[in-house]
Amino acid sequence: MSEQSTEEQVAQAESAALDLANVPDEERSAALHAIADAIEDAEDEILAANAKDVEAGEEKLEAGEYSQALVDRLKLSPSKLESITEMVRSVAEQDDPLGETLEARRLDDGLELYKVGVPIGVIATVFESRPDALVQIAALSLKSGNAAILKGGSEASHSNRVLYEVIREATDDMPDGWAQLIEAREDVDTLLGMDDSVDLVMPRGSSAFVQYIQDNTKIPVLGHTEGVCHVYVDRDADLDMAADVAYDAKVQYPAVCNAVETLLVHADVAADFLPGIVERYADAGVELRGDERARDVVDVDPASEADWSQEYGDLVLSLKVVDSLDDAVDHINTYGSKHTESVLTETSDRAGEFMQRVDAASVFHNASTRFADGYRYGLGAEVGISTGKIHARGPVGLDGLTTYKYYLEGDGHLVASYAGENPKPFLHEEFDGEWVPGHLASDQ
Structure with a gap:
């Protein structure tokens, strides 16, 4: 060393x-x-x-x-x-x-600006x-x-x-x-x-x-400071699919930041959905905590206010029954950590509404939150998941x-030509071109 x-x-x-x-x-x-x-x-x-x-x-x-x-x-x-x-x-x-031209703009004839990674x-x-x-x-x-x-x-x-x-x-x-x-x-x-x-x-x-x-x-x-992820089972969900996805999101690997921590279930399907998934969770050793409405349907421990914002990182899961998609979105935007959220529904309009309104780095439709991963996204790997909104977000x-530099290729151009009483106008034309050191696109 x-x-x-x-x-x-x-x-x-x-x-x-x-x-x-x-x-x-x-x-x-x-x-x-x-x-x-x-x-x-x-x-x-x-x-x-x-x-x-x-x-x-x-x-x-x-x-x-x-x-x-x-x-x-x-x-x-x-x-x-x-x-x-x-x-x-x-x-x-x-x-x-590296070296990728992200933007190319012609400021004037023979004066070209490149934004390069x-x-x-x-x-x-x-x-x-x-x-x-x-x-x-x-x-x-x-x-x-x-x-x-x-x-x-x-x-x-x-x-x-x-x-x-x-x-x-x-x-x-x-x-x-x-x-x-x-x-x-x-x-x-x-x-x-x-x-x-x-x-x-x-x-x-x-x-x-x-x-x-x-x-x-x-x-x-x-x-990111926390991975408080949710799965929302909508009233229009395929309940068999929903059970498989909700199970995978918690049990497949519970110790990671993209594992689900709270399962939200629409009131219209709670009686049909909760007993079966609770039994599957129990068989896997998951400790369950539910709100009062969930406990009216299944026998689980009571959830506290602190549970809704808790990243367990373990075989522990909170359950909550909601009356509407609006309630699910409001709960997630209140308690979530802007990491990964998933909606399970067969109605595309409801899926789209959920995905657009939830504030998170990754939002899924009919898929496990465990897919929030750089390798699974095809990024090769990841250095982490960012829940911020500046520079990089998600895996x-x-x-x-990478960041970028601006490279400007000219031929003796002077700012004085574009100032004064009779300034020459800029072209500011976007064009397809790759930066080559020392060359203008027109010469390549």
């Missing part, structure tokens, strides 16, 4: 970012394939390190210091590593986001429990030409160290220092104070953890890790 100070690591990452931005896509992609191959070759070493983290995590679970959800997120397996390497190769095969620069990520997050973020950073500063939680320290070393050794032909691992808790505060050197922070973890990051840095933060893939 590096014996450099955090300041030295950040400075090295800054330098590497400038070089990495100009490494050709074929070389960045080849390095990603090398990472995938190296992870496969180091499977035994990675799993042995992870077993130490899991063993320590289970001891803390028994002591009441960790939740089951945290320990579940901590675990790696041969199949999980296979998924990780598949993700890395998928990122490698994505189109290069470029990396953000130095990206810091602070994450808890999930060692696969280290690989996801490193892979997306490399593909998008960004240097990455990686800070994982102490609960995954053995896993993170091995994975980092595997990545570093597999990419020794990339600019030195493009990926940095920091470990000490006090280093996080140092990092958060370096707003002149770090361009973006992406936290992944509990809502309290993300809120701490947001409250303690001037660096732009891309992330953040390569596009969310």
